[in-house]
Amino acid sequence: MMTLFNANQIDRISDLPSNVIDVILGNLRIRDQVRTSILSTKWRYMWTSAPHLYFDDDFYQRFLVLDDPGAVVSKIITDVVMLHNGPIHKFSICIYADFDFKITTEDINLWIPFMSRDVKHLELVTHCVFKDPMPDILFSCKELTYFKCSSFILSIPPNFCGFEKLLELHLVCVEFESSALESLMSGCPFLEKLVIELCGDFEYLDISSPTLKVLLVKLEYDIKSICLKKAKNLVDFTLDANYNSLSGLIKSLPKIKRFSMLRGKKVREHH
Incomplete structure (x- = not known):
């Protein structure tokens, strides 16, 4: 990164308003955020107030050569979060399938207290066969x-009081305890987009959300019943599953503009 700026350019950037610097830092990967600390003495600790923290494929790639990469990665993320001295608005961990690391309950219980009052965008994505309960x-x-x-x-x-500001929810490879999905949906009064992908194991899906506009459901198995009668404002619905009662389903959606059914190589759209 030192090749990108000369001393005068660094000084000019340092004089920018703090909110502009936050935007600059927020668009950098975590590795590059930390690297800004060597630009000048003014920048030594600026990365610790970056409002966005992304741990993506680029971050994990270097640890693949280690015998136990998970422990190292967990400690680094914990250190970054604990050293952070400003609000964290976006926190993203996306772990691809080849990396031997999972997000544990212990990790989340360490990280979330440092951001729970400010975080608006949260991604916790792993590809693990063995699932832990979602931490309270x-x-x-x-x-x-x-x-x-x-x-x-x-x-x-x-004691869940709802996600009253939640607009978009993605649930991937999630298992649901009894009535958990319904309880979660009822606590999201302004939800506009819902993605349920490779979740199980239910045969009946009842989505009650009058504010929902976009719905994507992808399942590996047959589903017997889908009820969307209380999702009257749905305009875009994608279904990737075996389901036979399409006509009744479409008729229950008065505002639907786009309906796609995907199963194997079959694609059907209704406009």
Whole structure:
């Protein structure tokens, strides 16, 4: 990164308003955020207030040569979060399938207290066969507008007061305890987009969300019943599953503009 700026350019950037510097840092990968600390003495600790923290494929790639990469990665993420001295608005961990690391309950219980009051965009994505229960502390993130998670068992704690600002929800490879999905949906009064992907194991799907506009459901198995009668404002629905009662389903959606059914090589669209 030192080749990108000369000393005068660095000084000019340092004089920018703090909110502009936050935008610059927020668009850098975590490795590059930390590297800005060597640009000048003014920049030494600026990365610790970056509002966006992304741990993506580029971050994990270097650790693949280690015998136990998971422990190293967990410690680095924990150190970054604990050293952070400003609000964290976006926090994203996306782990691809070849990396031997999972997000544990212990990790989340360490990280979330440092961001729960401010985080608006939260992604916790792993590709693990063995799932842990979703930690209750995640339900304390009241400012969430976007939430994506995978490889958890979802149960709703009795003191859950809802995600009143949540607009977009992605659930991938999530297992649901009894009525957990319904309870979660009822606590999201302004939800506009819902993605349910490779989740199980239910034969009946009932989506009750009058604000929902976009729905994507992808399942590996047959589904017997889908009820969307309380999703009257749905305009875009994609279904990737074996399901036979399409005509009745479409008729129950008065505002639908785009309906796609995907199964294998079959694609059917209704406009």
